[in-house]
Amino acid sequence: DGGITQSPKYLFRKEGQNVTLSCEQNLNHDAMYWYRQDPGQGLRLIYYSQIVNDFQKGDIAEGYSVSREKKESFPLTVTSAQKNPTAFYLCASSIVLGHGGNADTQYFGPGTRLTVL
Amino acid sequence: GEDVEQSLFLSVREGDSSVINCTYTDSSSTYLYWYKQEPGAGLQLLTYIFSNMDMKQDQRLTVLLNKKDKHLSLRIADTQTGDSAIYFCAENLRNYGGSQGNLIFGKGTKLSVKP
Numbered sequence: 001d002g003g004i005t006q007s008p009k010y011l012f013r014k015e016g017q018n019v020t021l022s023c024e025q026n027l028n029h030d031a032m033y034w035y036r037q038d039p040g041q042g043l044r045l046i047y048y049s050q051i052v053n054d055f056q057k058g059d060i061a062e063g064y065s066v067s068r069e070k071k072e073s074f075p076l077t078v079t080s081a082q083k084n085p086t087a088f089y090l091c092a093s094s095i096v097l098g099h100g101g102n103a104d105t106q107y108f109g110p111g112t113r114l115t116v117l
Numbered sequence: 118g119e120d121v122e123q124s125l126f127l128s129v130r131e132g133d134s135s136v137i138n139c140t141y142t143d144s145s146s147t148y149l150y151w152y153k154q155e156p157g158a159g160l161q162l163l164t165y166i167f168s169n170m171d172m173k174q175d176q177r178l179t180v181l182l183n184k185k186d187k188h189l190s191l192r193i194a195d196t197q198t199g200d201s202a203i204y205f206c207a208e209n210l211r212n213y214g215g216s217q218g219n220l221i222f223g224k225g226t227k228l229s230v231k232p
Contacts, residue, residue, distance in 0.1 A: 006159075033218065040125070042205070042224035043160075045217065059216045090159055097219055101147060102167075104209050106220055108152075108159040 003027070004109035006091050011114045013078070013085065021076045021112045023091035031097035032074035033106060036060060037088040046089075049074055050097045078114065086116045123206055123223035130231050135193040137226045139206030144187060146208040151180065151191045154203045154225070163191075163204075193228075201230045 004025045013019045023032065034046040045058030049068040063082025068074055074093075078085045089112045095103035122140045129135045141149065147168050152160040166173045166180045166189070173180045179192040193200055203225040210219050 004159075040224065043222045048218050057216055058218060061216070092160075102165075104148065104219055105150070105162065105165065107162060110159045111157070113157075 004091060004093055004107060006089075006109040006112050008112060009110065011112055013114060013116050015116060016080045018077055018079050019114065021078070021089055021091075021114070023074045023076065023109060024072055025093045025109075026072060027093060027095075027107070028071070029093035029095050029107075030071070031094045032068070033092040033094075034058075034064075034066065034074070034076045035090045035092065037090060037111075043090065046076065048097070085114055088113050121206055121208055121221050121223035123204075123226045125224065126227050126229070128229045128231065129196050131196060131198055133196055135191075135196045135200070135228055135230075137191045137193075137204050137206075137228065139189040139191075139223055141187050141189065141206070141208040141221070143208055143210050143221075144184070145211040147211055148209040149180075149182065149189050150205075150207040150209070150220070151178075151189075152205040152207065152222075154205065156202075160205060196228075196230050198230045198232060201228055203227050 035043040049055040091109040092106040206223040
């Protein structure tokens with residue numbers, strides 16, 4: 001059963017703590033993405049990765065960090081430097097990135113809702 | 118940067134047709150997408166259209182593309198209460214780079230279907 005999984009579904013964090021959100025895919029996709037969604041704001045890109053051991057900052061990378069040590073996994077760490085981390089976080093993947101064709105189509109995981117207490 | 122515009126809300130009665138509109142900015146976009154998001158869930162790919170097509174039909178869904186006006190629409194025939202969701206339009210930038218990535222999303226249209 002192929003797809004993208006994110007865990008946990010709900011996450012609570014105290015102010016000043018770092019937390020890591022998990023994203024795993026078994027679709028054999030090269031590219032992976034992290035988005036943040038706030039009400040009425042649509043999706044904003046945090047980080048993306050075209051291939052293992054490579055990643056680029058998106059529009060709102062400040063206060064976040066990522067790693068891409070394995071093709072299947074793209075964890076996102078929300079650091080204490082992120083001023084307003086309460087949001088819904090979405091991970092996505094695509095076969096490739098930047099070919100301009102259908103292989104760029106992104107498929108999404110179910111999301112993680114992070115709440116800072 | 119590039120921008121995708123959608124109206125934020127649409128309300129229809131069950132059984133009517135819904136039309137959700139979108140305008141995009143990159144005339145060289147190769148693919149344009151419609152995603153559906155139900156409450157508390159991720160985005161589900163509904164359909165997409167290649168830029169050399171004017172129309173694509175898939176069961177109750179019809180996508181119309183006007184490249185001259187950079188206008189994309191999604192028509193849902195016989196709208197049901199289960200169609201209530203947020204619908205996102207997205208364009209695939211041919212010449213992406215930097216912090217925008219390659220897919221630019223609109224802010225989403227919330228469709229409410231009244232019985």
